[in-house]
């Protein structure tokens with residue numbers, strides 16, 4: 001290779017690495033797991049139909065059947081909804097039926113039984129899976145929507161998706177921001193109700209439909225929440241089409257939000273009612289392990305309970321994924337998201353994370369090559385280098 005070719009290649013690599021410097025720094029800084037980790041993230045449990053009781057007991061049985069090398073059962077986090085329309089006064093959305101009401105006692109018992117067995121770990125999903133005043137406004141203009149609250153213990157999954165967002169006013173689209181004081185008061189109240197029902201402040205919160213903002217984070221942190229589950233990006237409002245809008249605010253595992261919450265990233269899905277099977281879960285596990293990141297697999301209550309649920313098939317899909325994952329990766333580790341949050345926050349981090357430079361360097365390409373721009377830039381650099389080297393010898 002002539003000297004000028006070597007200079008061109010070196011300059012191209014220099015420019016490429018300079019363009020990726022921020023990504024490189026962030027990817028290097030994010031802790032690397034010692035062993036593969038799998039957690040199921042079950043959202044939307046709590047308030048709702050009593051069919052949940054059988055589903056929760058069945059989930060407990062399936063999860064209890066498996067264990068990692070340390071003897072720990074797989075964990076499904078339950079994103080808890082604490083309240084919903086009261087069957088005796090459904091017109092009053094602000095004062096609903098809470099999860100500790102005797103009418104919901106069998107659900108609460110089934111949740112507690114799974115926690116005692118070590119297979120459920122509870123996270124705050126919300127007081128309601130909607131904003132009561134916003135839903136009320138939307139209902140004033142929509143008779144079909146009005147009917148929803150008259151069903152006994154209705155499923156919030158049946159509401160239009162924009163109205164399932166609790167932290168934006170989607171009674172009109174594009175949605176509008178809510179007053180900061182309203183957000184702070186509601187966030188505080190839901191943490192207090194969680195504490196009343198379960199005897200402890202929730203460590204982890206999961207914003208409904210992943211639409212939230214700084215005010216929500218600050219209020220949760222003030223109330224004692226330590227971590228937030230994100231899809232890797234924050235959505236703050238719904239657009240004219242009703243879909244969440246990109247904000248460009250990204251999160252990595254272990255990053256501190258401005259409010260002081262530890263962020264965790266959940267961007268893989270395992271929804272058996274949508275045809276997801278063990279193969280999909282195993283591919284996600286491989287991908288996340290190459291990145292030395294935990295696999296948080298989102299799997300909604302709707303797989304197990306409600307109009308579209310297929311309970312037996314969904315349980316079978318979970319069972320089969322766990323069996324195959326343990327066979328393929330005997331060093332697989334089952335922990336809760338709360339334990340991960342503590343480790344990313346710095347407590348007991350050495351047990352879960354490998355701080356040696358070589359494993360961290362090995363995770364870098366898998367972490368960097370996940371998005372289109374970085375992948376294209378890296379491939380262009382490699383291709384240019386190969387072309388220049390080849391041309392020097394031909």
Ligand SMILES: [Zn+2]
Pocket residue numbers: 043044125129208209
């Ligand atoms: Zn949800």
